[in-house]
Amino acid sequence: MGSIAYDAVETPHGRVDRMLGGACTYIALAASYFTKTGVVAVVGDDFAQEDINLLSSREIDLQGLERTPGKTFFWSGVYSHDMNDRMTLRTDLNVFADFQPKLPEAYKTQPYLMLGNIQPALQRGVREQMNGLRLTGGDTMNYWIQDYREELLETIRDWDFLLINDSEARMLSGEHNLRRAAATILEMGPRTLVVKRGEYGAILFAQGSHFIAPGYLLEDVFDPTGAGDCFAGGFIGYLAERGVDPRGGAVDLQDWRRAVIYGSVMGSFCCEQFGVDRFRTLTREEVEDRYREFKACTDF
Amino acid sequence: MGSIAYDAVETPHGRVDRMLGGACTYIALAASYFTKTGVVAVVGDDFAQEDINLLSSREIDLQGLERTPGKTFFWSGVYSHDMNDRMTLRTDLNVFADFQPKLPEAYKTQPYLMLGNIQPALQRGVREQMNGLRLTGGDTMNYWIQDYREELLETIRDWDFLLINDSEARMLSGEHNLRRAAATILEMGPRTLVVKRGEYGAILFAQGSHFIAPGYLLEDVFDPTGAGDCFAGGFIGYLAERGVDPRGGAVDLQDWRRAVIYGSVMGSFCCEQFGVDRFRTLTREEVEDRYREFKACTDF
Numbered sequence: 001m002g003s004i005a006y007d008a009v010e011t012p013h014g015r016v017d018r019m020l021g022g023a024c025t026y027i028a029l030a031a032s033y034f035t036k037t038g039v040v041a042v043v044g045d046d047f048a049q050e051d052i053n054l055l056s057s058r059e060i061d062l063q064g065l066e067r068t069p070g071k072t073f074f075w076s077g078v079y080s081h082d083m084n085d086r087m088t089l090r091t092d093l094n095v096f097a098d099f100q101p102k103l104p105e106a107y108k109t110q111p112y113l114m115l116g117n118i119q120p121a122l123q124r125g126v127r128e129q130m131n132g133l134r135l136t137g138g139d140t141m142n143y144w145i146q147d148y149r150e151e152l153l154e155t156i157r158d159w160d161f162l163l164i165n166d167s168e169a170r171m172l173s174g175e176h177n178l179r180r181a182a183a184t185i186l187e188m189g190p191r192t193l194v195v196k197r198g199e200y201g202a203i204l205f206a207q208g209s210h211f212i213a214p215g216y217l218l219e220d221v222f223d224p225t226g227a228g229d230c231f232a233g234g235f236i237g238y239l240a241e242r243g244v245d246p247r248g249g250a251v252d253l254q255d256w257r258r259a260v261i262y263g264s265v266m267g268s269f270c271c272e273q274f275g276v277d278r279f280r281t282l283t284r285e286e287v288e289d290r291y292r293e294f295k296a297c298t299d300f
Numbered sequence: 301m302g303s304i305a306y307d308a309v310e311t312p313h314g315r316v317d318r319m320l321g322g323a324c325t326y327i328a329l330a331a332s333y334f335t336k337t338g339v340v341a342v343v344g345d346d347f348a349q350e351d352i353n354l355l356s357s358r359e360i361d362l363q364g365l366e367r368t369p370g371k372t373f374f375w376s377g378v379y380s381h382d383m384n385d386r387m388t389l390r391t392d393l394n395v396f397a398d399f400q401p402k403l404p405e406a407y408k409t410q411p412y413l414m415l416g417n418i419q420p421a422l423q424r425g426v427r428e429q430m431n432g433l434r435l436t437g438g439d440t441m442n443y444w445i446q447d448y449r450e451e452l453l454e455t456i457r458d459w460d461f462l463l464i465n466d467s468e469a470r471m472l473s474g475e476h477n478l479r480r481a482a483a484t485i486l487e488m489g490p491r492t493l494v495v496k497r498g499e500y501g502a503i504l505f506a507q508g509s510h511f512i513a514p515g516y517l518l519e520d521v522f523d524p525t526g527a528g529d530c531f532a533g534g535f536i537g538y539l540a541e542r543g544v545d546p547r548g549g550a551v552d553l554q555d556w557r558r559a560v561i562y563g564s565v566m567g568s569f570c571c572e573q574f575g576v577d578r579f580r581t582l583t584r585e586e587v588e589d590r591y592r593e594f595k596a597c598t599d600f
Binding site for chain 2: 081082176177178179180197200201203209210211212213214215217218219220221254257258260261295296297298299300
């Protein structure tokens with residue numbers, strides 16, 4: 001669940017005025033390499049058939065895709081020369097402004113839920129419509145951390161994992177040091193925390209220990225848009241494929257760790273082309289190859 | 301070989317007006333946990349006996365420590381709140397200004413040489429005084445890369461490894477992307493490149509492949525001064541302990557990789573206390589414990 005959007009993006013490698021984007025899009029595309037995936041999102045009547053076709057080509061269930069008169073959520077941004085910073089130029093919520101996610105019946109008994117970054121109350125609302133969840137995780141952002149703190153805290157309290165970037169972890173916890181930040185956040189409810197560090201990888205805090213995964217060393221980063229959401233999709237997709245069920249006791253730590261690597265793998269592919277383009281051709285075999293490459297370049 | 305200095309350092313955790321420092325000091329202290337180490341450096345007549353005692357307590361050979369009338373090299377700097385930046389407040393070269401390193405006879409046949417950051421021509425001069433070297437590596441900095449480029453290129457051409465940080469690698473190669481930067485630098489001569497990334501770890505480029513090591517996740521970073529030099533000391537110290545000899549054919553890739561981890565281990569200890577203080581009590585057993593911890597928190 002999350003946004004499906006049209007993005008305009010400029011990076012040092014070029015510029016695209018309108019391309020499919022949004023957290024839900026990237027999460028679903030990445031997760032679809034591991035498990036049957038469905039989306040909960042809203043688009044306007046301008047949403048293109050070719051974009052529907054792309055999602056369908058990955059066998060993504062679109063029953064939960066609401067279509068509303070008006071325009072699809074639009075975001076535009078420009079990346080700095082080193083691509084470590086980006087500036088938002090425009091955010092038009094459009095049909096997303098009045099989004100009240102309602103789950104199709106068939107979704108309500110699904111076991112795995114990934115809540116993309118969106119207002120915490122809406123994230124909570126989706127979770128409450130579901131029965132039989134094995135694993136719920138979600139993302140958030142600085143805006144909700146600063147201005148909707150209580151609502152956010154009430155929401156993440158029940159999640160199995162929280163997946164945010166390092167600056168968000170620092171903001172949420174009030175601690176600069178990531179080990180301390182993680183300890184503080186784990187007391188807020190989520191039993192597992194994944195801190196994304198962009199090109200530097202990610203850290204998993206789970207079951208009393210931590211796991212540090214370096215970022216994949218790309219030769220060309222064309223467009224980092226969506227990489228964090230692809231990480232999330234690969235992460236929960238792999239956990240779903242493995243059928244992990246924390247209610248039945250502790251999850252094998254190696255499953256958490258491998259999920260982080262698969263998340264990194266999906267995020268790295270995302271950066272190789274503009275927007276979702278890499279997913280037009282990416283195969284599961286390539287995913288496995290890169291997983292093995294990760295293993296090869298971190299083993300000692 | 302490199303600088304032995306007195307430093308004044310301010311970090312968010314406190315301030316020290318005068319403490320033992322300098323690249324050579326940190327390199328030698330870290331290397332001394334792995335192998336018999338000697339220094340080539342100069343100090344003034346103000347150099348304190350207690351600092352001699354610390355080096356001696358680690359069984360560091362001081363035959364190559366020149367004592368000259370005048371003051372020891374002095375550096376002072378202040379770290380930003382997140383300790384990712386530091387500003388140099390003062391650099392007084394003092395006796396270091398006229399340093400012409402001359403090796404004691406006993407040093408000339410040593411097999412391992414680590415050249416700390418210093419003017420490239422002096423680094424070359426030291427290397428030329430030695431016969432029977434198995435492995436030579438060195439560090440440099442932005443100043444030499446920008447203003448002494450030809451001298452630097454002539455110097456590093458003959459090194460077995462170059463060990464610099466990411467911004468230096470970008471400056472030296474003119475490439476922002478680290479994979480491309482590494483490819484360019486490896487064509488300049490060094491057969492192995494280690495790119496240090498501060499808290500994010502290091503990347504080794506050797507024998508046609510690369511190894512990405514994450515940084516150790518410290519709970520408290522008191523003072524990062526010297527961490528990069530401790531990395532260098534741990535790195536070459538371990539290679540010396542293993543007796544690697546690239547002249548006899550390819551070094552076992554695992555030796556290079558483990559050297560990076562030992563480098564990271566030594567750098568991480570360095571940050572735990574001000575200046576060299578952590579090395580007053582650190583034991584080899586603690587080094588091994590942290591190496592195992594590195595393994596445990598990166599394994600998947």
